[in-house]
Structure formats: C-alpha cells, structure tokens
Amino acid sequence: MDRSGGTVGQERREHTRVVIGGNAQITSVSGRQAPRERASILNCSRGGALLRLPAPRRRFFRGSDAALEPQDSLTCVLRIPPVYQEIELFAEVVRVDRVDSDPDALQVGLRFFCDVQNGINGNIAVLRRLLGRAGLSADDAPALDYKPAAPRGKVIGADPADETGEVDTATTRRLERESRRLERSKSRRLSKESRRLSKSSRRKSRRAKVLESDGSWELGPLPKHDKQAEQASDVANALKADLFEEESWSNYVGSAPSKAKEPKQEPKDERSRSSGELSRPRPKVRIVDHTPEARVRNQRVSSRVSRIESAETPAPVVYSSLGGPENGLYVRGSARLEEGQAVVRLPAHFTSLVDPESVTVQVTPRGPCAGLYVARAEARGILVRELADGRSHAPFDYLVLAARR
Structure with a gap:
C-alpha cells in the first residue's frame, strides 16, 4: 500500500511508494x-x-x-x-x-x-x-x-x-546478445541487396553496347531481333526431319533418345525442300503450315496445329498431338454390332503411318449387351465381338491408338 492508499501491485512491495505525478x-x-x-x-x-x-x-x-x-x-x-x-x-x-x-x-x-x-x-x-x-x-x-x-x-x-x-546481469546479457544478432541480420540483408544490385548492374552493362563519339561515351542501341530470320531458321530445321526414314525414325519411338540421327541428304531432297514437298516412294506429304511449331518427330507438344495433306487422299487431314512418351496417332469413333460382331475399317492415312505391331484398342458399349472384346486388331481395321456368343445390335465407342513407324 502506498501513501495515497492505492494498489501497489507485485513490483517491489518492500519500498514505499510516493505519488509525485509527472x-x-x-x-x-x-x-x-x-x-x-x-x-x-x-x-x-x-x-x-x-x-x-x-x-x-x-x-x-x-x-x-x-x-x-x-x-x-x-x-x-x-x-x-x-x-x-x-x-x-x-x-x-x-x-x-x-x-x-x-x-x-x-x-x-x-x-x-x-x-x-x-x-x-x-x-x-x-x-x-x-x-x-x-x-x-x-x-x-x-x-x-x-x-x-x-x-x-x-x-x-x-x-x-x-x-x-x-x-x-542475466537480462542485460540477453539484451546485448539480441542487439548483436539484430545488427548482424541487418548487415547480412544490406550485403545481399548490395550484391544483387551490383550483379544486375554488371549484367546490364554487358548487354549495352558502348560507342565513343565526340569525346563522350554513349550507350548504343541493342541489336534488333530479326523475327523473320528466326522463323526461316526454325522452318529449315523442321524440314530436316524426314517423316518416313526408318533408320532415323527408330530413335523417336519409345523413350526419348540421347542424340537424334541426322537423315542422309540427297540432291532431290534439297530440290523438294525448295518446293515445300518431301518426295519418297511412299505417299507424299506437303507441309501447309510453315510455322516454327510445324515440326515432325520431336518430343515437344505445340499448341498449334500442322495440317498434313496426303497425296493419296484429296481431303486434308488435321493432326494434333496427345502428350505421352511416344509419337503416336489415334482414331476414335462409334459403331454398332450386327448379329453380335462389327468390323471397323480404319482410314488410309492412319494405316500408312502407324506401326502394325503397336495397335491397341479400347471399346465401350453404349447399350445392353453381354460384353465386348476385340477379336482382332490391325493397322487397317479392328474386329469387335460380343461375349458369350451374343447376337445383339448394341452400339459402342472405340479408340484405336498406335505409334508412328
């Protein structure tokens, strides 16, 4: 209790309190x-x-x-x-x-x-x-x-x-340690920021071209980005890939190769590139979309579409890419059983490009039946039958996948 009659609390009650204001x-x-x-x-x-x-x-x-x-x-x-x-x-x-x-x-x-x-x-x-x-x-x-x-x-x-x-002295030592820790932390932050600014300044100075004129130093303009030359280079690199070269194509099926093989250069290949066509004994292919993304046989997936027109089929075929470890093609559609079985013939452009040994099929019934199975799967077509010797006329969906040759 202090002289004013107020509450002293718990801080050093043995000493007399004086109400002095201030x-x-x-x-x-x-x-x-x-x-x-x-x-x-x-x-x-x-x-x-x-x-x-x-x-x-x-x-x-x-x-x-x-x-x-x-x-x-x-x-x-x-x-x-x-x-x-x-x-x-x-x-x-x-x-x-x-x-x-x-x-x-x-x-x-x-x-x-x-x-x-x-x-x-x-x-x-x-x-x-x-x-x-x-x-x-x-x-x-x-x-x-x-x-x-x-x-x-x-x-x-x-x-x-x-x-x-x-x-x-315990509290005093603790405060001194905390003060030193804060000083070291502040010093480290300042040093890190200084190094970052110094590195950024050196990077900018290397990119800038310095010219001397009239006794004074000036920053010269950076070299212009030639977009047309870059696109032409990308198209030329894309045309280097031969679509139907068996020896080179084996590097792109399955796991990603460590180093791709370069196809052999022939005089007629150079002439065909100038006209935009690749001539081979197999069906001719003409690349319509001359963009940097119009690449054939690579592991990168582009958001753009390359239109490839086959010489044997007048209608253009538009190819897109599904992500995966292989370069493959797919055909999907719907069909109906006739007396418990159905034969689905695959288009010619699919048959001519895929490896027959890599064909896989998925079927999904759309109506009541005893169940479906794939009796035969080839590059030119598939044979689907009903289980338990069923003879229904149920519709179904199919998805055929295969790797390129």
Whole structure:
C-alpha cells in the first residue's frame, strides 16, 4: 500500500511508494516496437514505478499499436515535477492490468534494474532526491547534481548491485546478445541487396553496347531481333526431319533418345525442300503450315496445329498431338454390332503411318449387351465381338491408338 492508499501491485512491495505525478515516455522495448503514447506516472519508489498508459488500438491504415507484456525489458524517460528533467532508466515490466473505471487505459508496473537509493548515476541521483524531498520546489533544481541524459534508445549502465548485493546481469546479457544478432541480420540483408544490385548492374552493362563519339561515351542501341530470320531458321530445321526414314525414325519411338540421327541428304531432297514437298516412294506429304511449331518427330507438344495433306487422299487431314512418351496417332469413333460382331475399317492415312505391331484398342458399349472384346486388331481395321456368343445390335465407342513407324 502506498501513501495515497492505492494498489501497489507485485513490483517491489518492500519500498514505499510516493505519488509525485509527472509523465514517462517509453523509448525502446527489447524485441518489439515501443508504444507511441506518453504515459502518466501514478506513483514511484526507489525500486519501481506504476504507469498509466493508453490501451493499444487497431488502426485502419496502419498496424495495431504496440502492446507491452510482462517480462519485457525497456528503456523509459521519466519527467517528474517540479523540475521535469529527463531521467532515463532501464526497467522490466512485471504486470499489465486493465483499469476497471477506464477500459481504454492500462496500468503497467515497472521494476528498475538498479536501486535508486544506492545509485551513483546522475540521473538516478535526481530521482533519489525527488523521492526523498516531496516538498522540493523549482528553486532547488540548480542545486541538484544532474548530468545530461544519454541519447534516446541507448541503454545506460545499470547499478552494479541491488539492495541484496547481487548483480542482476542475466537480462542485460540477453539484451546485448539480441542487439548483436539484430545488427548482424541487418548487415547480412544490406550485403545481399548490395550484391544483387551490383550483379544486375554488371549484367546490364554487358548487354549495352558502348560507342565513343565526340569525346563522350554513349550507350548504343541493342541489336534488333530479326523475327523473320528466326522463323526461316526454325522452318529449315523442321524440314530436316524426314517423316518416313526408318533408320532415323527408330530413335523417336519409345523413350526419348540421347542424340537424334541426322537423315542422309540427297540432291532431290534439297530440290523438294525448295518446293515445300518431301518426295519418297511412299505417299507424299506437303507441309501447309510453315510455322516454327510445324515440326515432325520431336518430343515437344505445340499448341498449334500442322495440317498434313496426303497425296493419296484429296481431303486434308488435321493432326494434333496427345502428350505421352511416344509419337503416336489415334482414331476414335462409334459403331454398332450386327448379329453380335462389327468390323471397323480404319482410314488410309492412319494405316500408312502407324506401326502394325503397336495397335491397341479400347471399346465401350453404349447399350445392353453381354460384353465386348476385340477379336482382332490391325493397322487397317479392328474386329469387335460380343461375349458369350451374343447376337445383339448394341452400339459402342472405340479408340484405336498406335505409334508412328
């Protein structure tokens, strides 16, 4: 219980509290942001003080106000009447309670890390005299042995011993380690940002072409990107792939090759490339879409479509690509059983391009039946029958897949 009859709390009850008024400003808090608002001093003793601080509020355009918690270490500046000189002290938060009469205020109990009565620092001497002389007037201020306060935020040296004669150094060492860690972290961030900017500057300087004119240095324009030349080069590279070369085609079926074989160059191949056709004993193929994506026999899948027109079929055939480890073709459609079986003939362009040994078929019935199975699967057609010697006329869907030759 202090002289005013108020609650002392749990911070150093053995010392007498004096209601002296004044205000306090918390300048720094270990590990977090310090409150911006100024606190009022309710009472003070040689070992601690009780402050009244506005409760933290949530802001719309910035983060919430800083809040204090027990065991926080902080630096505060006390201004006590009548002299109102700044007294900087190092303290620890021992309790934070809400005020019943004012929900927007908090009572914060502090414990000083040094005993004011035994202090030898000039700031502490001022506080000791103010606490010992309640009737001190402003005329007595010049007689006080006062030294200017240290800069804001700097932790001043604590008294070497408290009233029990033991040194309270654990918290001080912890704060020093945390301060050094924050400095190292900040230094690493600055060094990393500096290296990134330096690397970016060197990269830009290499890309820029420097010209000297009239005794001054100027940045020359970068070389222009020739899009037409790049497209022509891509088309020429695409035409190098021979669609029906058996020796080279074996590199593209199955797993991806480590190095593709180059097809043999013949004079008639050069002439056919100039006209846009590939002449072979097998069906002729004319590439209509002369784009960089119109490539044949590669593992990349393009979102564009290459239209390949066969010389044997007048109608154009549009090919698209399904993703997978093989270069393959597929034919899908619907058919109907006739007396329990159906023969589906595959188109000529599919038959001429696929490997007959790689044909696989999937069938899905669309009506009631005993079940379907593929009795025969070839490159030119498939034979589908009903299970249990059924003789229904059920419709079904089929999907034929095969790898290119």
